[in-house]
Amino acid sequence: MRGYLASPIGVTCAAVIALPLTLPEATAAARPAASAPSATTPSPAGSTQSLPLAALGGDRALGSTAEQGLPRRDVRHFSLVGVVWDDPDTELHGSVQVRTRAAATGTWSDWQDLQTHNADHAADPDTAERTSGRVRGATAPLWVGESDGVEVRVRAEPRQTRTGTPAAAAALPTGLRLELVDPGRADDPETPPSTQTDAQPAAADDPRTDTAALNPEATTLNPDTIAASTPNSDLAPLGAAEIPELDKAQTEQELLTLRGTELTEEQRVKPYIGPRPRIVTRRGWGADESLREKNFLYTKYVKAAFVHHTATGNNYTCAQVPSLIRGIYRYHVTSMGWRDVGYNFLVDKCGNIYEGRAGGVARPVMGAHTLGFNHDSTGIAVVGSYDSKKPSESAVRAVAQLTAWKLGLFGGNPNGKTYLRSGGGNLYGKGKNVRLNVISGHRDGFATECPGGKLYGKLGSARSEAARYQGR
Incomplete structure (x- = not known):
């Protein structure tokens, strides 16, 4: 297969943790x-x-x-x-x-x-x-x-x-x-209505719960929810269930607001960034913020995106995804001893995008997704198992939209290459400077089957589409 050495059969791709502190x-x-x-x-x-x-x-x-x-x-x-x-x-x-x-x-x-x-x-x-x-x-x-x-x-x-x-x-x-x-039941409504579905989606895969009607100012927010929402406060009100999409012109203006002093002159003149997609927040999928480690951990940049699958099976409807994410979150923290859910983002088969690890969707949050390469990268997990099943067009499109925006915040070209320094793993020794695709699969940084052969085969399409969203 492309991009990795002989990998042990069956190695999968749940997230890899970085620097947790004391568990609650x-x-x-x-x-x-x-x-x-x-x-x-x-x-x-x-x-x-x-x-x-x-x-x-x-x-x-x-x-x-x-x-x-x-x-x-x-x-x-x-x-x-x-x-x-x-x-x-x-x-x-x-x-x-x-x-x-x-x-x-x-x-x-x-x-x-x-x-x-x-x-x-x-x-x-x-x-x-x-x-x-x-x-x-x-x-x-x-x-x-x-x-x-x-x-x-x-x-x-x-x-x-x-x-x-x-x-x-x-x-x-x-x-x-x-x-x-x-996974329990969220107090707030779960997934907002899907704006992206397959051409012929199953009726059960079209979530209809309306979070747009949620009024955060009329809802009591506990300190943990406020803490998790604060890093997104430049993008949405505190406690919002979703971060709304913006068109390209609005996104370019937002980029100047968020990172103006850090941008190069070239980025100011021609900011290659895709329109900000709609993102369901942690409150939107009902995260119990008392479970995770309270502090946030950041790196300096987001130079690459690693694509994963959750390997949780494909027997889910998109309306169940908030519950499924709460289950993964609880399993990562309570059962496996991690500081938070390992992925920075999750994407379902209807193309809905979800905030993963807390710390702010526009910030360089240190995830726990690719052993040895969690620094200066972001991890995106497509919900499901894609060793033998093809991912939906909606999911691949959502990966492209998300990476066009997220990488664009830091000047990344989805069709390009970048260097990341390995923290150690079974493909690259600690300290090795590795040249990788800006949008890579988990298996490019670690000998694993993740993100499944069928999803890995779609990454070329995701790169091209993400570059197009950026205006390249």
Whole structure:
């Protein structure tokens, strides 16, 4: 494949964390195991059930190292599932499969695979986050919809001797736990009506909840919401559910206001920047701001954009995406020990764009998306799995619109190349100055399958379209 060395099959692309501080007490309190909960309705605020896995099969001594899981059981309602383990440096060589029971119908799903190889899902080497002792190894999370029953099995892959004959299976990581995430319900309306849909979208993929009617001045904002909204206050009122789109002339004028003293003379005369797209804010998708680390972390520039997929599966409607993002956010922070959701932005299949990591959509927020290259870059995750499924035209268009604007704020040419210094990874050693596409896929900076072959194959189109939006 283009742009990367031989990558381990199955490595996926959840975000990679950078420099978290101390996790909130509410996060730590969610870690103990839940004890055989009975089925109940979801918590309005959201919750995480963390269940330790046990040996499966007749030989429990063998099972503890080679096969673990949980038999079918009733649990409290959840919508997103993943498996975590103690040591983030340990890879899970094997398979993780889950079956879930739909709360509405009582129907059990078929076995579904969770993507397990995620060596790229770790803090950058030598960062404070890396030595905190809070980060865990994890699978990618899987969106299953509202469920109240679960069954899971984790099997180590067989090893072979030098002669090719089967040997004992590799040991599984220690401390395996099943994480069942209930994303809760947002107090505010969720996704604004989609302005971009496929030519023939499914009815369920056209979100109709109207956040434009939300009046922030008439709504009580708590301090955490105000803190998260303040970095966007140049673009929208405090507590706004969305940042509205601007035409190109308005965006060029805004660029002079936001970064006038930092612009070159060439940028002032000819500001290559795409029209600002509509962006659903953290309040718009219902982020619980008490979960994340309170401080924001910034770099100096945004020189490149890395495109990812969330690997959460494609069985979602666009109206469910705010809940899905709340689930990913809670999984990243509460289950995996990260400071915030790892991506700077997320894009759904209807072309809706969402603010990810807090700190301001127009600012160079340090994300946690590409191990070794989180500095001076932004991470954009397309919601879904795109190894074998093509991304929608709306999603690719939204990536182009977002990058045309975001990179344009810092003078980036979507069709160009740039240099980033590696913080260390499995493709490039620490300190190496690497020449990359200004719009790259995750696999260009790390040996991974992310963002999936089908989405990676669309990046050329996204680059050309983004450059056109900039007027190049």
